[in-house]
Amino acid sequence: MAALLTSVMGNTPKVGQYIQDCKRMGIEVLPPDINKSYSTFTVEEGKIRFGLAAVKNVGVNMIETMVQTRKEKGEFISFSDFCQKVDAKDLNKRAVESLIKCGAFDSLKIYRAQLMGVYESLLDSINQDKRRKIQGQLGLFDMTGDTSFSFKKDPLPNIKEFDDKIKLNMEKEILGLYISGHPLAEFQQELKYFTSMNSSTINEIMENPQETEHKDGEKIIVGGMVLEKVTKTTRNNKLMAFIVLEDLLGTMECIIFPNIFSQHMDLIQEGNLIIIEGTLSLKDEENPKILTNTIKPLTKMQTQKLYIKIKEKSDMVLLHKAKNICKKYHGNVPLYIYIEKDNKVLRADRDLWVKLNHDLIQELSQIFGKESVKIK
Structure with a gap:
């Protein structure tokens, strides 16, 4: 499965679909980790470790340097240790920020919120110290007489960690998907009961239009979170909307015409969880779309029966x-x-x-x- 995930690294929907397949098969997918990850997806004690090449803004040279440095000098024991060991020419702030956001430093028992507050200043200080050493000057960290000890602990602010929603949004921004959880995870049962189709099925229709059993105009029910919304004014000067709806397996496009839009403007805001009943639109040379008939909020099922x-x-x-x-x-x-x-x-x-x-x-x-x- 690791090889299969690696083969589709550039196709985020496919990666998301295969990760869900892994979870259904009981195979845990571990997040990116500076001490465990390689460029590709790898097998680790029967689990799959996320590949660093799938992390946004992290280049191949930086990954190769990190892996080689880890092999030669041992695992990184702190964020400062990481910045000190990895060659400065391969480190850039944008890449380091991406690694923080996707949770690659979480195993060091450091809050992402703490690192986001200090990573730039720490990186600058350590790089300046490296330059001083090259010039033969006394470095900031040499004053202790024990360089290894200097990097065992990071000077971190005493602040709380980001809440789960912020952390998940960071992962989505950097990886293109959620790895440590999903905003819809607690609605998995509701989506199973309330819907008749998911984004994975719709993506399969898009990839193999000649082989699908589904028909144009078919009545379907889908659900998820409103990821994007674009409004448009019609010739009759009425508003309609095009939304991207995300479920646990990927995304799908929905069209909301003026009469439905005017009734449910409050429900189709970005971040809202909804159920859409509509018809499947399958047109030649177009991605499948859902023409919306009704919209309801996605709510938790009662525990009572x-x-x-x-x-x-x-x-x-x-x-x-x-x-x-x-x-x-x-x-x-x-x-x-x-x-x-x-x-x-x-x-x-x-x-x-x-x-x-x-x-x-x-x-x-x-x-x-x-x-x-x-x-x-």
Whole structure:
């Protein structure tokens, strides 16, 4: 799998898809690390270590120098030690900032927030010291008489670490994907239940349009986070939008026409989590798109569940009487039907999930009996 990831290093959506495949197979993908990573993706104790060549702004020369320095002088014990050991001509602030943001120094037990505050001044001080040594002058760190000791500990500000959202956004900026987590990770179950298609399937359609079973105009449901939004004024002077929706596997394009846009302007802001019901647009020589029909917020499913007990399958006719009640109290609580005779449980369609309240329970109890309507 490491070789497969390396083969698609320049294709961020593919890398993201394969990383998700690894997770599904129980293979952990480790973040970039200055003491463990190489240029390519590598296998490390049955896990896969992220390749440094996939880190934005980090050049091949710098990677080769880092790996060779690590081999000759041992692992880096601090950020200062890293800056002191690696040849100054291969170090640049932009590359070092990228390594900080993607978490490559995390194993040194240093907060990214601390390094972001001091890396430029530390890098400048150490590079100046290197120049002094070349010129035969007494360097700043030579004054201690023990150069190795001088770099064991970094002079870091006493500040808190960035919150998880900021760290994940940094990873996305530098790696093109999230590696230590994902803003949608806690909604994985909801996306599984609420949607009928994901970005991976849409990307497969794009790569193999002749082999797909999906059709132009097909009704689909997708969900995720609004990554980008561009608005456009139509000939009728009305606003519409083009958005990039990101799920756990990648991104997809959605078109929101004026009538839908005017109804849901508040929902389609960047960073919002939404569910879109629409139609799949498959046109020759165009990337697949989703034409939006309805937009809803993506919310957590309730931990509670509503159960209705019936004696046997023939009693399913009673559910037709309950449909309007469930739709009247529509919500995010799953509805389950327990068939007593068969000892079987069925989950109702998402459209029949409910919002729990006293009136709902009363109305359902009138049809099925008080003892047959339970919340668990």
